Amino acid sequence: MAASHVSSEPAVALLEVHNLSKSFAGVRALKGVNLQVLPGEVHCVLGQNGAGKSTLIKALSGVHQPDSGEIRWNGEPVTLSGPTAALDLGIATMYQELDVVDGLSVAENIFLGHEDSRAGVLRVRDARRRARELLARLGHTDIAPSAEVGSLSAAGKQMVSMARALSRNARLIIMDEPSAILDVGEVANLFRVIRELTGQGIAIVYISHRLEEIRQIGDRISVIKDGSSTASSLPVEGTSRADLVRLMTGRDVAHAFPPRIPVPGAAPVVLEVQDLGLAGSFTGVSFTVRAGEVFGLAGLVGSGRSEILETIYGARRATAGTVRVNGTTLQPGSVPAAIGAGLGLSPEERKSQGLLLEEPIYRNATLSTFARFARRGLLNERREKEATRTQAAAVQLHPADPDRPARTLSGGNQQKVLLARWLLHGTKVLLLDEPTRGVDVGAKTEIYALIRNLAADGVAVVVVSSELEEVLGLADRVLVLDAGRVLATGNATDLDEHAVLDLVLKGNAQ
Amino acid sequence: TSGDESNSEPTNNSAEGNQAEGETAVIGFSGPAADHGWLGAINSAALAEAEKYPDIDLRVAEGTNDANLQISQVEQFINDQVDAIVLLPTDGAALTDVATRAMEAGIPVINVDREFSSPFAARATVLGDNYGMGVSAGTYICEQVGDNPDAVVAEIAGIDSLPLTQDRSQGFEDALAGCGLEVSNRVAADFTVQGGEAAASQLLSAAPEIDALWNHDDDQGIGVLAAIDAAGRDEFIMVGGAGSANAMREIQSGDGVMQATIIYPHTQAADGIRLARLLVQDKAMSDLVEIEVPNRVVLNAPVVTSENVEQYLPTAFES
Amino acid sequence: MRTWLGGSAGRNLGLALAVVLLCVVGAATSGDRFLNLENMLTILRYASITGVICIGMTFVITAGGIDLSVGSVMGLTTVVASLTAVQRTAGETSWLLMVAVALAVGMFAGLINGVIIAYGNVVAFMATLAMLVAARGAAELISGRRTQIVIEPDFLSVMRSNFLGVPLLIWIFALVAAAGWFLLNRTTFGRRTVAIGGNLEAARLAGIKVKRHIVWLYVLSGTTVGIAGVMMMGRTTAGTSTHGLLFELDAIAAVVVGGTLLIGGRGTIVGTVLGVLLFSILINVFTQNNLDTSVQQVAKGAIIVAAVLLQQRFAVRGTRRKGAL
Amino acid sequence: MRTWLGGSAGRNLGLALAVVLLCVVGAATSGDRFLNLENMLTILRYASITGVICIGMTFVITAGGIDLSVGSVMGLTTVVASLTAVQRTAGETSWLLMVAVALAVGMFAGLINGVIIAYGNVVAFMATLAMLVAARGAAELISGRRTQIVIEPDFLSVMRSNFLGVPLLIWIFALVAAAGWFLLNRTTFGRRTVAIGGNLEAARLAGIKVKRHIVWLYVLSGTTVGIAGVMMMGRTTAGTSTHGLLFELDAIAAVVVGGTLLIGGRGTIVGTVLGVLLFSILINVFTQNNLDTSVQQVAKGAIIVAAVLLQQRFAVRGTRRKGAL
């Protein structure tokens, strides 16, 4: 059996992982994971939120030391004592959290840790030239090597991170959800680069929650569930989507957008955005959303979708136009006014903009409403927890213990806490910025259903997502945006991904 | 107050008798943070004095500039029922209350240098003469440059927020007025070498011609002299304050601007400790007919010049 | 309640242990001179003034700020209040005026701090550093650098009174600490404070009026400074610009050693009280043992590091235990 | 070069303006007494010692740390160095020994700070606060609270020498600042410092030995403190534990007013030099006008706030302009 196993594989795997385990202070993040990566392949790692994907790759890049198990590189057992050890072997990693330094230039970020220097003195000119070459290879001649990274968009930062991985002359590049903050165009570009790399014999370990992407780019797939391998090295061809979902979740998940419920023509207009503008970002944005309607904003990364939501919400002060909720004009630049009028925002970056990670779930859920449970400024935590439990059940939060710190929840469940926050508030207009970013399939479907249910209850929902499929599948009507200008507004059913892309590309050409 | 009746029969009313070992006196001593030379000298002189007497058990509390902390130290002394307390308060008024409580608890308090605001707070008070210092400095400068009505007189004060600095400056001003002069440039330092240097270098820059300069404190004077040296200035005379050995050696050498210094005794706390011992042991001060320790001792503020420096140098403090 | 017992109490354990240890050292080296009621009251009386300031500081630090101006503003409150007392027309309630003035000055300085920080977007360290310098200067200017003696007999007799054998100063500290605990843990104000310290952006997007709250936090700190100023006048019977010198460092040290995170998001009043006691007992033990000032300072430095390390160890263990639950 | 001109220079513009403005005030109120070479040298000489410390502090703050111990460690270096000088056997090169000792003491204190912060995970504020207290105590113990006069004629004549009409102290400051600029902007050490301050985790993941780097940063700060100690001895001809009192606040104020971010990730040596000059000119102008120290303090507080606000305004504008490019 063992002999046949070996003979069926090509000569030497680049990387082999056997039975890797890792615990954090009582949490067993990995309990026996296997992985085998061949040169020149794109090996996808799948798993739900919290399955242990990031932990696995951090063990492979020397950030975490595994408790047990073996890592072989070119057939040799290795100990990765630190990031440098992994980089020296030829394993470079693009981490899930953006790992660039805002205060440094693009070139400096790319070569951080292995600077082009003589006796510690930087060779600035050389570094810039090499950075320019790397960025050109990535198709981004628009990013200047001397630009400060803090001034780049998230996608730009991702490219810098990618260029850094390339600069290491790695033989294996690990990408932890690189596409999460990229739009279609960017993803296509990413895939082009990945193919170029694999053509040179470089192996890629690719992590993503977007199963469609994996079909496009992946060669083989390994699946992790609750820290253990449930499948290793499945070929992409011949593995059905349903199989993968079952391997990841242990059950069958129907992946379909919930059916649209026709919005009655008599439904009142709840949100009216008129000629809204923010200097330097977007102008002339107008749309209305009726009760029970899901409204989508589509566009490329950096087209200003987040800023539109934030401006409607009062987190940024509009420089032109008005926002009306139920006929009342909102005071510009005031979040409390917006919330008072019935608006709620689930921000783009859950961790840095949405949650108090060290605080328990219930305090996160009641962050906008705790005063309501209080009497004369006196908190009533018992009632807060009760109410949180109720809403936790409504959004299918797991685990539902209100005392758990938010930090310990998976991405999808953190998102549900934010939804629970606005459910508690009784929000009439819900603004959702990338509600499923970094959320696994199982949880995604749950969140879609939740959004639909909310709409059915008469909430007006505005959704921003970089996955066109998601915007088009979820929304009733869609507004297409490019560089802060509205290109079109229409029924979602009248549009498909190609139509939208065409629009955007034409918009760019003009 | 303590020992009233027993003092009707004085014990050893002679110097030798006072030296004789008596019952052990537990004395608590608390002073401000020894954050500059003169206060450092005050502390070491006090400790050295206590060392000389086998019958003194000295308790020293952490030097501090925080009245709250010093109060709690005195409270500790009261709790411990020491025999006497020698107190150089960080602020006289602020420590008056706790000193009064000590007195009420039967513990004689000897107030040193910075005076309490109530006469009932101390059994005895040992003071340097701050106003007198200013007067001495002013008078000396009047003698030296007073014949020139346009003479530029500069002053480098110590920590400006201390009442004693105000007293010194007042005395200086009053004495100068006597010969028709006034202070044309005044800066304040902080009793430290670095502060003296910084203040002096700025002052010298601001006043290109000076006839006389009074610097309140010889420890900061090291810095002041360094600044004067560095600026290469020698057109004026300088008078110091406190009377450190360094300053006196400078006067003795006679080749700098330093002409004189006004002594502000660093032995005040040491004197306080001696007085405390006498009080506890029911002794009186020798050379006084009076059979009790006096209430108030104001120490002289003599001027040290090259003429009399030999006489003062041996007792001067090394800052 | 469970959170408190599980989290804070676990974290405070190390510190409580350190305090007990220090007491054992005190008892071992000084015996009855340390372990008697009077000495305990002395320790507490000393702790009470810094302690009150530390309660306000705990709120500010929990919200991710810092207040370097507490010491010099306290000096300013005593100067202004004692001057008012002197210039008032005699009357029964005049000492209440003095108290009111001290509180008002503290609150006003806090208001300025808060506005500059919240609306001027000046980082708290710099804004309150500026206030530190400026308030000391103002106090000197207003007092003419004279120590003003407080001669209100009513005021002094109140401040010196005992209740159930415990001096008023200690009662004030206890009350302020209890009120602080309540405010931090049981009210919406406290909840907002923790939220802002934990994630300012999230708090803002959740609809909390962050800027206004920050202003209130510094006003709160200023209020405790004003109370401390009143206590200081009662204790020293004097108002002077030199009151409160370097209090800021002592207060921050006590709060942080107590376990409040300097980066904000977590604050503990119990820890702060323990931190204040730690330093106050330390000084007492040193004095009892007649130790040199300089040795004391070296030891104090070492103890700060040791306390933070110890505190950290227990905090990690506390978190672990919670994580494992 | 472009980055520097585009980013920092834009940010430094406001500050440069403030410095010029202050000079105009000086010239207007004191005329030639302000605007002459000697007075300019006085300003620079005064600025040089704090200035050197500020260069090291800029690195520490850029990396997201803080060093509160600079003042008292400087005192310690002068004490130890001046005592060595007294106890050495006479010899030609003995003053070099003194310099070496001062540097060594500064570096050693920095090493302790760095190790406690990096390996003990003690937050820098607390670790260096402990060092502040402890070093002052140690300096007092070692010196016996005596001011030690430096009587090395060679040392003093070197320290007082001029080169091209400019005093050595100013040259040292200029050299240290130039070296600091180069180190921060043109070497791997400097860029890694920015990376650690801007995103510690990213720096760690890039394979930078963060802990070791942090230790080096505090050693660097300690070294500049040692250099400042030598300069102080040269300037005051004395070594004493009181040297450097409250320097930490002045140094931090100058660095932050200069535009280095207190949260780390962005540092500017040019800004620091301007910040140091601002305060040094301020004191000079006040002295020229014979103004009360208390007024000075109030003004200083106001100017700190104003400078930070101004600095911020220009920084924002700088960023905007870049964003629009």
Ligand SMILES: Nc1ncnc2c1ncn2[C@@H]1O[C@H](COP(=O)(O)OP(=O)(O)OP(=O)(O)O)[C@@H](O)[C@H]1O
């Ligand atoms: N440093 C840590 N300390 C404690 N627990 C951790 C740590 N890092 C990860 N975990 C836990 O280990 C488990 C696996 O987390 P991991 O980040 O590897 O999941 P993931 O598969 O990458 O999820 P996602 O798809 O959301 O990125 C989770 O339960 C997580 O809470």
Ligand SMILES: Nc1ncnc2c1ncn2[C@@H]1O[C@H](COP(=O)(O)OP(=O)(O)OP(=O)(O)O)[C@@H](O)[C@H]1O
């Ligand atoms: N930190 C920043 N500095 C400068 N410009 C920025 C910054 N962040 C965003 N921008 C710019 O603001 C515009 C709108 O950005 P915004 O984040 O609103 O876009 P978006 O469509 O929501 O994209 P994303 O999907 O990345 O959120 C873009 O031109 C972007 O480059």
Ligand SMILES: [Mg+2]
């Ligand atoms: Mg992950």
Ligand SMILES: [Mg+2]
């Ligand atoms: Mg967005």
